[in-house]
Amino acid sequence: MRGYPTRSRGRYHQPSGQILATDIPGAYSLAQRVPLGVIAAISPWNAPLVLGIRSIAIPLAMGNTVVMKPSEDAPISCGLFLADILTEAGLPTGVLNVVTNNLENAGDVVSALIGDLRVRLVNFTGSTKVGRMIGIQAAENLKPAVLELGGKNAVIILKDADIDYAVSAATFGAFMNSGQVCMAANRVIVHRVVAEEFIAKYVERVASLPYGDPSDPNTVVGPLVNSRAAQRVSALIGDAVAKGATLLTGTGRRRARSGRYSNPSC
Numbered sequence: 201m202r203g204y205p206t207r208s209r210g211r212y213h214q215p216s217g218q219i220l221a222t223d224i225p226g227a228y229s230l231a232q233r234v235p236l237g238v239i240a241a242i243s244p245w246n247a248p249l250v251l252g253i254r255s256i257a258i259p260l261a262m263g264n265t266v267v268m269k270p271s272e273d274a275p276i277s278c279g280l281f282l283a284d285i286l287t288e289a290g291l292p293t294g295v296l297n298v299v300t301n302n303l304e305n306a307g308d309v310v311s312a313l314i315g316d317l318r319v320r321l322v323n324f325t326g327s328t329k330v331g332r333m334i335g336i337q338a339a340e341n342l343k344p345a346v347l348e349l350g351g352k353n354a355v356i357i358l359k360d361a362d363i364d365y366a367v368s369a370a371t372f373g374a375f376m377n378s379g380q381v382c383m384a385a386n387r388v389i390v391h392r393v394v395a396e397e398f399i400a401k402y403v404e405r406v407a408s409l410p411y412g413d414p415s416d417p418n419t420v421v422g423p424l425v426n427s428r429a430a431q432r433v434s435a436l437i438g439d440a441v442a443k444g445a446t447l448l449t450g451t452g453r454r455r456a457r458s459g460r461y462s463n464p465s466c
Contacts, residue, residue, distance in 0.1 A: 235263035236320040240313040242334070244326045245271035245425060246380045248278035255323055256282070256296060267297045267319065269309060271326075273425050275300040314338055321346070351382045357398055359391040367401045375409060375421050375464055380429070399448070402466065407449040409464045423460035430454045433462050 220229035241255035248270070256266045270279025279298045286296055301309045314322055314337045322345040324334050331349040338345035355370045357363075373385030390398050414422035424430045437452030450465025 237264060238316075238318045238320055239264045239266045240319045240322045241266050241268045242310065242313075242322070242324040242326065243268065243270050243278050245274035245278055246377060248274040249282070251325055252278045252282050255325065259321075259323070260286075260291075260295065265295050265297075267299060267313060269299050269301070269313065272301055272303045272306060310334060311337060314341055314343065319343065324348070326350075349382070351384075352386050353383060354387040354389055355385045357388065357390040357394060359393040361391075361394065363394060363397050363401060366398060367405050370402060371405050371409070374466070375406075378421050378424055378462075379433075380425060403448045406464050406466045411463055412461055421464050424462060425460070427454075427460055430460045430462050437465055 217230060217232035220231055222229045236259075239256075239259040241259065243252045243255040252268075252270060256268055259266050268279050268283070279300065283296055283298045287293075299309060299313075313319055314334065320343065322334060322338050322343060324331055324345065325348040328349040331347045335345050335347055353373070355366075355373055357366045357370070370385055370388050373383070374388075376384065388402070409420045410416075410418050411421035412419055412423075424433065431454065434452050434454055437447065441447055441452075448466055450463045452462065452465045454460075454462055
């Protein structure tokens with residue numbers, strides 16, 4: 201009986217089977233975990249090494265082969281570099297395959313992977329928009345899909361909170377990796393009793409965050425992944441202000457027309 205690649209007793213090198221009860225005299229049923237076959241792994245750019253290796257480590261350890269499609273925004277660190285390391289470590293030829301593509305070809309490449317009869321499972325980490333399309337295509341091909349998508353996370357500040365600690369936590373949650381992570385704190389909900397104190401300290405902290413060149417050791421908030429992302433952030437802030445939001449610090453504008461830097465705003 202085929203099953204999903206899962207950890208068995210904490211050791212990937214010892215997948216286990218199970219004897220099942222049966223009501224037929226003199227007969228027994230046996231369930232055994234076996235590799236699925238070819239896994240399509242589509243990994244994101246925002247934590248390329250960690251999320252790249254995570255997308256392939258378990259499938260490979262459980263005896264599957266993998267076709268990996270790294271993000272077109274980080275094809276080297278997200279895929280090719282990892283493949284080189286594993287090849288150097290002795291991974292047999294053909295066990296891990298990396299497919300790269302231009303942005304305009306991404307949809308066709310993903311569709312080809314999902315539609316290939318040899319691919320048995322799809323593993324995707326990325327945006328909700330793209331994940332929804334991948335989930336639909338996987339369902340159309342009757343293939344299981346493991347999807348880890350974007351979130352809309354909240355930090356809740358209660359009236360008895362340590363305000364200074366809460367400010368630090370909320371700032372880190374909102375601006376870690378320039379906010380380009382699914383765990384980012386997108387909303388901060390504050391009890392009205394401490395709202396005034398929290399907002400004042402939070403605005404001061406955000407306004408003081410150094411941003412810019414990531415090679416500068418003093419930089420806290422680096423660039424966005426590309427100019428499209430910076431333009432999107434600027435547009436979202438502009439839309440919020442147009443609909444009645446108040447910008448307490450920052451401008452939400454890119455440093456230059458084609459730039460990838462956006463000053464921290466709240």
